[in-house]
Amino acid sequence: AQSVAQPEDQVNVAEGNPLTVKCTYSVSGNPYLFWYVQYPNRGLQFLLKYITGDNLVKGSYGFEAEFNKSQTSFHLKKPSALVSDSALYFCAVRDYNYGQNFVFGPGTRLSVLP
Amino acid sequence: DVKVTQSSRYLVKRTGEKVFLECVQDMDHENMFWYRQDPGLGLRLIYFSYDVKMKEKGDIPEGYSVSREKKERFSLILESASTNQTSMYLCASSRTNIDTEAFFGQGTRLTVV
Numbered sequence: 001a002q003s004v005a006q007p008e009d010q011v012n013v014a015e016g017n018p019l020t021v022k023c024t025y026s027v028s029g030n031p032y033l034f035w036y037v038q039y040p041n042r043g044l045q046f047l048l049k050y051i052t053g054d055n056l057v058k059g060s061y062g063f064e065a066e067f068n069k070s071q072t073s074f075h076l077k078k079p080s081a082l083v084s085d086s087a088l089y090f091c092a093v094r095d096y097n098y099g100q101n102f103v104f105g106p107g108t109r110l111s112v113l114p
Numbered sequence: 115d116v117k118v119t120q121s122s123r124y125l126v127k128r129t130g131e132k133v134f135l136e137c138v139q140d141m142d143h144e145n146m147f148w149y150r151q152d153p154g155l156g157l158r159l160i161y162f163s164y165d166v167k168m169k170e171k172g173d174i175p176e177g178y179s180v181s182r183e184k185k186e187r188f189s190l191i192l193e194s195a196s197t198n199q200t201s202m203y204l205c206a207s208s209r210t211n212i213d214t215e216a217f218f219g220q221g222t223r224l225t226v227v
Contacts, residue, residue, distance in 0.1 A: 009154075032212055043118075043204055043218035044157075051213040090156065096212050100145060100164070101172070106156040 002027045002095040004105035012111045013081045021076040021108045023091030032094040033074045034102070035065055037087050044090060050074060061085070081112045117141070120205050120219035127226050133192040135222050137205030143217075144210045146188035148172075148180065151202040151221075163188055164210065195226045 003026045013019045025031055032051055036044040048059025055067045065076045074091060091105040121136035139146065145164050149157040149172075159172030161180040169180050177199060181189045188207075192199055202223050208216040 034215055036218075041123075041221065041223065043120075043220045044206075044216075046215045046217070049213070049215055094212055100208075100210060100212060101147065101159055101162055102206070102208075102216050103159075104149075104157040106154060 002093045002097070002103045004091050004093050004103055006089075006091055006105035006108045008108050009106075010109045010111065012113060015083055015112050015114050016080055019078050019081040019085070019110065019112070021089050021091075021110060023074045023076065023105060024072050025074060025091070025093050026072065027093055027095075028097065031067075031072075031074075032096070033065075033067065034092040034094070035059065035063070035074075035076050036090045036092060036104075037061075038090065038107075039087050047076070083112045083114050086110055086112045118205055118207055118217050118219040120203075120222050122222050123220060125222060125224045127192075127195050127224065129196060129226055131192075131195045131226075133195050133224070133226075135190040135192075135203055135205075135224070137188045137190070137207075137219055138186050139188075139207040139217070140186065141207060141217065142185065143207035144185075145208045145216075146182065147206040147208075147216065148178075148188065148190045149204045149206065150174070151204055157204065160190065192224075195224075197226050200224060200226045 035047040050067045147162040148160040163182045205219040206216040
């Protein structure tokens with residue numbers, strides 16, 4: 001079965017500094033990977049996805065993610081964090097062996113400090 | 115703008131009540147999903163549907179049922195609400211194509227008292 005791990009419950013970073021939110025995955029076959037963001041009491045918003053091609057994927061709000069097949073990782077990055085980036089971030093993989101369901105990691109809370 | 119709309123943002127229900135959570139999407143998506151979200155547990159799949167009148171159990175279907183009579187609407191039913199079903203419920207939809215993302219509703223925070 002597909003699975004996703006986010007090893008950090010919480011990430012703190014100072015405004016203006018680069019940020020990284022980590023994700024590792026386990027899949028059988030090609031991975032289809034996604035990042036979502038959730039603001040308080042809201043649904044999830046799609047940020048970016050990796051399907052195939054370039055290992056560096058660019059997404060919304062200045063976020064990007066680096067796919068690394070040998071390390072089975074898909075880390076979310078941003079060169080310069082904003083206070084408004086503070087939110088809950090979820091990594092997900094699409095499970096094409098199980099109804100094309102989305103399997104989510106437990107989430108990482110990002111706090112950007114002014 | 116694409117949209118997934120959940121009928122309520124906040125609900126308070128009594129133990130034993132039958133509860134209906136409604137979700138409507140306007141994107142003509144084949145797949146629809148119901149997740150519940152609890153702190154530290156992420157999103158857990160309750161049920162999903164890949165076509166009208168079709169449904170599949172997810173990871174935590176106990177105490178829930180679903181209905182999909184029309185393509186755009188996917189309802190989650192709590193047959194007899196219990197306090198351990200207090201949670202945030204998220205509806206999502208997507209195309210069948212494996213390389214497409216899911217779109218989420220705004221969530222329903224259900225409290226069972």
